[in-house]
Amino acid sequence: MATPLLEVEDLKTTFSTDNGDLTAVDGIDFAVDEGETVCIVGESGSGKTVATESITRIVKEPPGRVEGTVRFKGRDLLSMSEEELRQIRGNGIAHIFQNPQEAMNHCYTVGWQIAEALQIHQDVPDKKARARAVDLLDRVGIANASTRFDDYPHEFSGGQKQRVMIAMALVSDPDLLIADEPTTALDVTVQAQILKLLDELQDEFDMGILFVTHDLGVVAQIADRIVVMYAGKVMERGGVLDIFEHPAHPYTQQLLNCVPEIGGNEGGIPGTLPNPHDPPDGCRFAPRCSYAEQTCRTGGQPEELDVSPGQRVSCIHYRDGRDPSLLRENAPGVESGSNGVSSADD
Ligand SMILES: Nc1ncnc2c1ncn2[C@@H]1O[C@H](COP(=O)(O)OP(=O)(O)OP(=O)(O)O)[C@@H](O)[C@H]1O
Numbered sequence: 001m002a003t004p005l006l007e008v009e010d011l012k013t014t015f016s017t018d019n020g021d022l023t024a025v026d027g028i029d030f031a032v033d034e035g036e037t038v039c040i041v042g043e044s045g046s047g048k049t050v051a052t053e054s055i056t057r058i059v060k061e062p063p064g065r066v067e068g069t070v071r072f073k074g075r076d077l078l079s080m081s082e083e084e085l086r087q088i089r090g091n092g093i094a095h096i097f098q099n100p101q102e103a104m105n106h107c108y109t110v111g112w113q114i115a116e117a118l119q120i121h122q123d124v125p126d127k128k129a130r131a132r133a134v135d136l137l138d139r140v141g142i143a144n145a146s147t148r149f150d151d152y153p154h155e156f157s158g159g160q161k162q163r164v165m166i167a168m169a170l171v172s173d174p175d176l177l178i179a180d181e182p183t184t185a186l187d188v189t190v191q192a193q194i195l196k197l198l199d200e201l202q203d204e205f206d207m208g209i210l211f212v213t214h215d216l217g218v219v220a221q222i223a224d225r226i227v228v229m230y231a232g233k234v235m236e237r238g239g240v241l242d243i244f245e246h247p248a249h250p251y252t253q254q255l256l257n258c259v260p261e262i263g264g265n266e267g268g269i270p271g272t273l274p275n276p277h278d279p280p281d282g283c284r285f286a287p288r289c290s291y292a293e294q295t296c297r298t299g300g301q302p303e304e305l306d307v308s309p310g311q312r313v314s315c316i317h318y319r320d321g322r323d324p325s326l327l328r329e330n331a332p333g334v335e336s337g338s339n340g341v342s343s344a345d346d
């Protein structure tokens with residue numbers, strides 16, 4: 001098999017805080033192949049953002065400390081100098097974030113900012129940079145791109161700003177796009193348009209995408225593979241169909257139970273994440289898991305076990321000699337159990 005585009009091994013990110021060390025990402029592994037979309041999902045505070053920001057070390061060090069191995073096209077990013085990393089950030093890996101507002105400079109025109117980003121990477125004359133920026137604006141679906149070039153960020157809607165951010169990420173023709181909740185601030189229709197755009201651009205630019213979200217509805221639309229994170233650990237991973245059709249970890253099942261589109265309720269999972277300063281022994285989810293038994297509460301996070309090709313779960317109920325079928329009883333999609341679904345009007 002070809003080497004993955006991105007390989008993350010035993011990634012661990014710790015912050016020193018006034019209350020002692022906090023390990024936000026606690027030894028996780030995953031990979032992204034060329035041209036595929038991997039989604040990291042999990043509730044707020046699971047460590048999704050810290051994990052992705054540790055890859056190119058845009059996480060602040062200190063107070064952060066990143067350990068482990070991150071290989072991009074076979075090169076270890078964590079042992080690179082700041083200068084080499086800057087090259088990678090500019091040329092191989094691009095990031096887009098939830099809030100395009102913050103990433104833009106409101107004093108300059110949108111086109112100028114794209115052209116500027118372009119000229120950081122390539123030695124091209126102004127005229128050419130402008131033409132290329134207009135081209136990119138057009139490509140990400142900004143109508144009348146050549147006139148919009150001279151508009152300021154405040155003249156663009158939220159969805160358009162996110163399109164501009166995508167254009168800016170594309171200036172370097174990245175092999176990997178890391179997108180951290182890029183559609184969370186947008187309404188559902190605009191969100192769907194942006195996801196569709198990313199999908200088209202992925203083919204056109206032949207990019208791998210590492211997509212962070214807590215929204216499984218979004219995951220269903222774009223993911224090839226899913227990594228389910230909880231409290232700094234990976235609970236389960238697998239192909240999108242496997243995870244949606246037969247989620248194995250009780251945490252994944254509960255996450256899916258909270259997706260109204262597939263008959264779940266909207267209340268969220270009862271309970272809260274453990275204190276990251278003092279995570280529980282055993283499975284991190286055990287304190288909130290209705291299937292937890294004594295074995296779940298001792299040792300470290302259980303080793304991951306294969307449950308179907310490409311699907312692995314960190315849960316002792318899948319060990320040899322055990323009967324995991326009892327976990328399936330409440331799994332989504334199996335039984336109706338979705339009475340009282342209310343619509344979210346907020
Ligand atoms: N600079 C920091 N210093 C201390 N703790 C931090 C820092 N950044 C993040 N954390 C902690 O790391 C943990 C993981 O945070 P992270 O932002 O990665 O979660 P997330 O899964 O991305 O959540 P969300 O869905 O809300 O974005 C949290 O407990 C958070 O408080």
Ligand code: NI
Pocket residue numbers: 048049050180
């Ligand atoms: Ni986040």
